[in-house]
Each structure stands twice: as C-alpha cells, then as structure tokens.
Amino acid sequence: MLLIGGGSGKNRLESMRTMKDIFGVLKGKMPVQKLYVDEHRMFWRMEDEVYRPIALMANRLFPIMQDELIIGKTNEIGQEVENVWPLLIRNDDRGLGLMNYLEYAGFRLLGTNSDIAVLCENVDLRKMVFRDIDFDQEKTWVIDREKWNKDFLAIEDKIGNEFKFPLEINYGNVKDKIVLWENVANIFWRIFEEGYDVVKITGSNDIKYRLIVGFVGRKNFLPSRVVRQDEKGLLIDDVEKSLVRELQNFVINFVKKYEVKDYGWWEINVYQTGWKVRNINFAPAMSRDSMFAKMWNLSGMTYEKMIEKIYSEACENNHE
Secondary structure, three states: OEEEEEOOHHHHHHHHHHHHHHHHHHEOOEOOEEEEEOOOOOEEEEEOOEEEEEEEEOOEEEEOOOOOOOOOOOOOOOEEOOEEEEOOOOOOHHHHHHHHHHHHOOOEEOOOOHHHHHHHHOHHHHHHHOOOOOEOOOOEEEEEHHHHHHHHHHHHHHHHHHOOOOEEEEEOOEEEEEOOHHHHHHHHHHHHHOOOOEEEEEOOOOOOEEEEEEEEOOOOOEEOOOEEEOOOOOEEOOOOHHHHHHHHHHHHHHHHHOOOOOEEEEEEEEEOOEEEEEEEEOOOOOOOOOHHHHHHHHOOOOHHHHHHHHHHHHHHHHOO
C-alpha cells in the first residue's frame, strides 16, 4: 500500500496529518509506505533520513537517476505497488488532476473516482451533470485583504445591501457568524490584522439547520448517522427519524447510481419545507481530528475501524 500526501496551499498540512494518521493505523498490518508530493507535483520518498525523488509509471516506483529515465533503457524494474491511496484534499484542483495521472500510470486507487471528485467540486459542472439533485443557491463572496484595504467602505455597503444576516464567515480553518451589519467592519479589520488573507462570506437563506451525512465502504455501503452542525462547527445528533432515513437512502442511491467508490459526505441545508444539497465532498480530510472522522465516531465507528473498512473493501474489490 502506498499513501500519497502533500500538495499545495492551505490543504497541504491537513493532507500530511491524514497520511500520518492512516499510516499509524495500517503499519504492522501490511507493507505500507509514504510518498510526498510537493507544490510542483514532484514525488519524494524518505530514504536514510533524506528525501529522494521518485518517478511513478506502469504501477511501479522508480528512483530517479540520470540513466534510468531513458526510454527502453531502464536499469531496474522498479518496485511494484498494488494499491495507492492519494490523500489529497478537495479545493486543490491540481491535486484532483493528479489522481487522473495515477490512474493513467496503472495504479489501483483507493478513494473516490477522480472524475466524480472534480465534477462535484465545480459548482457549475455538478448542476449540469447531476440534474436530479436540488442544489442550494447560497449567495457567497470572497474578499481578500488587498480588496478590503482598497475599498472597505464600498464593500461594507455592498454586504449590507445584498446579503441577508446573519452571515456565515470562513477564514483559514475558522467558521464564525456576523449577526449585525454594524459589526462587519470591526470583524473584518480584526481578521486581516490577525494575518488572514481571505474571508469568505455566505448569506442566510432562512435555513433551519445544516446536516452532514456520509458513507464508507466500496462493497457494503454504510451510511453514517445523520448529524447536525451548529454555528460553532460542533456535531449534534438530534435529527428527525423520518428525515434521517430519507437522507441515508438518498446518499446510498447516489453512491450506487454514480459508482462512487470508497467514501465521501454531503452537506444538507434543511428548510421549513424540504431540504437542498449545499455541498458534496469526495476528497475530504481524513485525519483523526477531521470532521469526517468525528462524524463516524458519532456513528459508532472508531477511526481505526473506519480506515480498515475503507482499505479492506477497496482492496477486495480491486482484486475481483
């Protein structure tokens, strides 16, 4: 088993944590090694406390040497790898594209089909492809530090005129709310002074609450317990039983219809008269402290059992 982690941008560290945690679960149970990918999409492996470049092709690993990349004149056959688990986090388009490369290079992958992951990440594409799903149309705006410093008065007015309060705001790994328009300027100044470069705001749509439901398993599809997410990001299990069954059936039908592979989750906005899909994530963070792991812990599955189920069913399916 080969674990690949890294990438670029804000998700790099979470990807590395995920790789470390999964390695801790699988080591001792099977041969497993880690491979790092940098922001330039080069692969590296730790050997004798030194990172050395690695090439991936024909489901094998090759140390990169001067005379080993000449077509038809490779001096060694390389190390064969049965399964690869790319732990690259969503919002990293180049990372998801890298999954396509790994498939082309002949590796059997764990995780979600890369094409499905890319489609679900792109808001416009997923609406065109998944026409049977009612996606929510939340109003969002991304504001960077330079834009704010240049014209903060106009931005403040636009937020007041075009967005409905309370606002949901995201910066770094922080999720918070702004209840009153009068607080916008002070909160934005504080965020940028703390060193954050970008703030994303999302307007209220009279949502009763937001739910999260996911699945694991390629052969025995298992939906998670439907859990409720409050404004602090905590998960609370107090959802109506009829809605739980409806959402679990929705998830499993989607997984089967579109041949989604090993794991993923859906964010659902619930209104007085029904629900809509806010987001689909088939490349989530998978560290012990991730929201995905917390959701499954609330569903009665430990982190170790979750990882082992994903791994064992994917490998069993790959060998059929």
